[in-house]
Amino acid sequence: MGNLVAIVGRPNVGKSTLFNRLTQTRHAIVSDQAGTTRDRQYGKCEWGGKEFSVVDTGGWVVNSDDIFEEEIRKQVKLAIDEADVILFVVDVENGITDLDDQVASILRRSKTPVILVANKADNTQDQYAAAEFYSFGLGEPYCISALTGSGTGDLLDLIMTKFTSQLDEIVEENIPRFAVVGRPNAGKSSIVNAFIGEERNVVTDIAGTTRDSIYTKYNKFGFEFYLVDTAGIRKKNKVNEDLEFYSVMRSIRAIENSDVCILMIDATRGVEGQDLNIFSLVQRNQKGLVVVVNKWDLVEDKSEKVIKTFESAIRDRLAPFTDFPIIFSSAVTKQRIFKVLECAEQVYKNRTNRIPTARLNEEMLPLIEAYPPPSNKGKYIKIKYCTQLPGTAIPSFVFFANLPQYVKEPYRRFLENQMRQRWNFNGTPINIFIRQK
Secondary structure (H helix, E strand, O other), X not given: OOOEEXXXXXXXXXXXXXXXHHHOOXXXXXXXXXXXXXXXXXXXXXXXXXXXXXXXXXXXXXXOHHHHXXXXXXXXXXXXXXXXXXXXXXEOOOOOOHHHHHHHHHHHOOOXXXXXXXXXXXXXXXXXXXXXXXXXXXXXXXXXXXXXXXXXXXXXXXXXXXOOOOOOOOOOOXXXXXXXXXXXXXXXXXXXXXXXXOOOXXXXXXXXXXXXXXXXXXEEOOEEEEEEEOOOOOOXXXXXXXXXXXXXXXXXXXXXXXXXXXXXXXXXXXXXXXXXXXXXXXXXXXXXXXXXXXXXXXXXXXXXHHHHHHHHHHHHHHOOOOOOOEEEOEOOOOEOHHHHHHHHHHHHXXXXXXXXXXXXXXXXXXXXXXXXXXXXXXXXXXXEEEEEOOXXXXXXXXXXXXXXXXXXXXXXXXXXXXXXXXOOOOOOOOEEEEEEO
């Protein structure tokens, strides 16, 4: 079960800097203006041979004072619902503010483990100042400097001790796991109900609690798979939530625990920014993909031309990865519902494709000879041999070259496209590595 760590706190305490430090990226946009994190709010962190996911909740605050506090409150509550460990970040320079106090009072009531992180503690003087944070009643403040990285190693050690959910689910290995993901109201629950043929979502829950995504074992019409349920079972709160944040946060676990993601797109709305967010989660976790355009029964004009335009619009938005099935269906009329399952099953099989090395070289080497990688600084790049790596989660290939560092992304993409034309990798990402021979 993937562990999820959420970073909460008022704006400008350095949540994004800490996020970048933990995920070792420079993704989130960091600046001194409050409320500037918008972009990357999800990443993975590896420590001591274990991996967990990190979510920075800072990116969604609508910046106007009255909504501001309400928003932060909602985020903190969501973090309590979804995460395994919460990092509550405060900053030593500014000390305690009213907003910190409010966040602390919500966290005190939570059952989720909370670690109090005192950021911007750049020297010993600051570390003494951090003592005032004891007043939150959340235990000892951990002094770090997210900017310089001091103290973050100890913090990571501490996070590792807080994970409890070593819930090994009873899931048979060779049965595919499908997750239905998508923005709210795209019809996720309806399609799940259409698959199962019942109006309730929970059929058999193997997993411990509703906290974890639930695997529903499904065996019907010759299909056997697990459906990973995105927390759709839980009652939606009546607040008008910032849906973008919620759907992303809710999808993370389901995507991480699945093999193939069925991304639902609302035919009446087309591809929206949020669909792209969820798609990029699927990509980053290297999962198979089937795109389902739902509510097709509501579209007036269903001509070939409309379908073609729709398909190419979707592929354009999701480029460069375009080799995936798109199905036009309706969960209400159950139109092409089984086509969705067939496709998902096929994509799952495509993930386990093995290509014999001899075949691979036979097909690819002449092609590479005809279209070699462009020479760089007058040096010619030669690729002599390629092979598929055994036992990887998605098909991964190594091409051995004399100067691997000069083979750039466009050429890799060219190799990938050529391979997709020759073998069926529809719906699954593939890795291409260029190594020194």
